[in-house]
Amino acid sequence: MSEHDEREIREALKQAFPPINRELGRDLWPAVLRKLAARPARPTRVPWYDWALIGVSAGVLLFFPQLILVFAYHL
Amino acid sequence: MDLLQRFALGEIDAFETLVRQFQGEVYGWIVRVVRDPGVAEDLTVETFWRMYRARTQFRAEGNFAGWARRIATNLALDHLKRRRPEQSLVDELAGEARPDPVLRREMREGIQRAFRGLPAKLQVAATLALVEERPYEEIAEALGTSVGAVKLRVFRAVRILRKRLDRFRSQDLVERT
Numbered sequence: 001m002s003e004h005d006e007r008e009i010r011e012a013l014k015q016a017f018p019p020i021n022r023e024l025g026r027d028l029w030p031a032v033l034r035k036l037a038a039r040p041a042r043p044t045r046v047p048w049y050d051w052a053l054i055g056v057s058a059g060v061l062l063f064f065p066q067l068i069l070v071f072a073y074h075l
Numbered sequence: 076m077d078l079l080q081r082f083a084l085g086e087i088d089a090f091e092t093l094v095r096q097f098q099g100e101v102y103g104w105i106v107r108v109v110r111d112p113g114v115a116e117d118l119t120v121e122t123f124w125r126m127y128r129a130r131t132q133f134r135a136e137g138n139f140a141g142w143a144r145r146i147a148t149n150l151a152l153d154h155l156k157r158r159r160p161e162q163s164l165v166d167e168l169a170g171e172a173r174p175d176p177v178l179r180r181e182m183r184e185g186i187q188r189a190f191r192g193l194p195a196k197l198q199v200a201a202t203l204a205l206v207e208e209r210p211y212e213e214i215a216e217a218l219g220t221s222v223g224a225v226k227l228r229v230f231r232a233v234r235i236l237r238k239r240l241d242r243f244r245s246q247d248l249v250e251r252t
Binding site for chain 1: 102123
């Protein structure tokens with residue numbers, strides 16, 4: 001593929017997709033506020049399965065403390 | 076405490092100031108990619124909502140505009156993946172800003188169809204680089220990738236479009252003869 005190809009495609013695309021108005025016509029803050037009210041934006045939570053994994057791992061280590069050495073070796 | 080620190084702590088007034096300050100820029104970026112003002116407004120609102128949700132991950136000394144552009148680009152990319160090529164073509168023609176006397180309508184439709192048939196990642200890179208002529212560094216930052224990867228995507232997009240347009244032209248020629 002040559003520079004000529006790229007130039008030709010660039011021109012074809014520019015003609016096929018005429019310039020679009022990039023100016024925002026209205027203030028979007030009220031819409032953002034409505035969305036926040038409808039879907040409260042809480043900071044990202046740790047999913048339940050991560051907590052379950054932590055719980056299972058802690059339980060295993062509690063009953064089989066010698067496994068700590070195995071984990072330490074692999075870390 | 077500065078504005079970005081207050082935003083990271085969840086102060087709604089600080090967030091409002093930032094939305095009002097950056098909404099034009101974010102909208103302008105999204106509309107370049109999706110080329111539909113209504114969709115671009117919705118995605119701009121979604122961008123700020125996601126930013127507020129992820130505010131604890133934002134470092135106050137970081138680049139707010141760059142972070143916004145990255146989230147906006149991902150949302151625009153998701154939108155293009157969901158959009159059917161036929162639907163987008165109709166939308167594009169309906170929202171046409173000015174008719175072009177040089178390029179025939181069928182040819183324009185052919186190019187638009189070929190372009191909308193590209194994978195979304197190639198569409199975004201090609202739109203920003205070839206149609207909007209944004210610098211590769213800026214595109215790479217928005218896509219969260221390297222300049223080399225953006226150049227590769229543009230190269231692939233041009234190669235695919237070249238083939239499709241050649242095919243379209245040869246079909247057109249056969250129909251005319």
